[in-house]
Amino acid sequence: MSTDGPRRGRLWDWFDRRLGLAGLERMARKKDVPVHKHTIWYYLGGMTLFLFLIQIVTGILLLFYYRASASEAYESIQFIMTDVKFGWLIRSIHHWAANLVIVTLFLHMFSVLLLRAYRPPRELTWLTGAGLFVLMLAFGFTGYLLPWNQLAYFATRVGTQIVGVVPVVGEGMLRILRGGDDVSGATLTRFYAFHAAVLPTLVFLLLALHLFLVQKLGMSTPPSVKKEAARRRPLPFMPNFLLRDLVGWLVALALIAALAAYFPAELGEKADPFAPAPAGIKPEWYFVFMFQTLKYLPPHILGIEGEVVGIMSFAVAALVLFMVPFIDRRRGDEPAHPAFSLLPYLWIAMIAFMLFMTYLGYTEAVPDLAPAT
């Protein structure tokens, strides 16, 4: 087994005979990264993975001091921020990497969409990626509540209320999500369980499959740069591309450390379920476009509540997005079907819509408060 590589000493041989390291190494070295003008987009998946690893490490560290109860959560974060050595740094890094991981995830997803890397045989890679995307948003949503401050409390009230709007199952789902009729200490422990146990488990399963598929199927070359990719020598993933990845990760780490040092995560005021909602309640920035869109919908559309129409539209749009490999079905190495040649413009329109709504959400003159429930 160990005859086809360079000799690496007896320790390697010992493990190789038991684990088949040579086979693993062959698999790791099998992948080549095509070089062309869009090669830069290949770095985003690895970057997202790195940011997620930061979240795991800092998240585990925060667990050492965090207490998930309505009476102690806020105080325990205060303790982390003021008394624990480097507590402010660990929490701020968790805060900033959480935001950046969503940024790179958006970029990763949209680059795959626009370069059509989702096409057969990579449907499962796309679907697992879409699942991971949803899980990461859930991470953000549940993690936002954990400090138990005013802003998070009311954002969670509004955010969970959205679920209640869904016809038929909404009411039940709302109760399951909140752990009761209202956002309370029960919601906090639930979100904590999701954030620190349920979501990580699901992510690991999907992530393992996602990475395995990327390794097995190799990188997709966009049809538009096939000639260029054929002309230039591809980069071996191990170690050439991985080392370039590492450089990017170092830069990201430095950036996060700087952000954490200059803009540490804030804590705000402790949540008070009997205080009026403070002005400027907003969800995390990546949900703003949805909330903003819902505000513009009339109370009733074709006799159905405007909110219901809006939320169902978002659900349908997400479903179409996730099913795109089964719509645009030509193999990855074939030119696009003429019917779908305009697909990228649809995605660009979608991105533009999201950016515009987010912009409106942040510039609106009078911040809308939590909708009357």
Place this chain on the structure above:
Amino acid sequence: MSEGSDGLVREPKRDDNGPPGPPRRRRFLNWLLGTGAGALSASVLYPITRFLVPPELEESTTNQVTLPIRARDVAANSGQVFRFGSRPGMLIRTPAGELKAFDGMCTHLDCIVQYRDDISRIWCACHNGHYDLNGTNVQGPPPRPLEEYVVIEQDDQIIVTKDA
């Protein structure tokens, strides 16, 4: 189609004709890389290590407490645990009627002791350690006597202090 990999393993080109031993520039670069990697690991591991060490809580500076019980409510040949700052204390009234107070933590393995009226001794249930009414370890594993506190009775109030 690029995914049809040819399975070739590409080794970086190596200059096998150089002088024996790594060239100076390579050695310098390796040193630079190693130092950088070391500094990076240190700057990541140091905050994490410090984070994990729990912050010093304010050391209990309690030297004196006034118990929330009245002296006349403490029966002879009885004992009870009270709070002495963050530590448990053991208040007893001897069969002879004298009020005494001790540290409530067994000197063996930090269990909290109790008063046994059947044998008139302070007793630790964990490993059957016995102390007499002066807090002296008389039987079982405890290696040292219990630290005795000073008890002051004042207008039916019980004040326990560490030093007179």
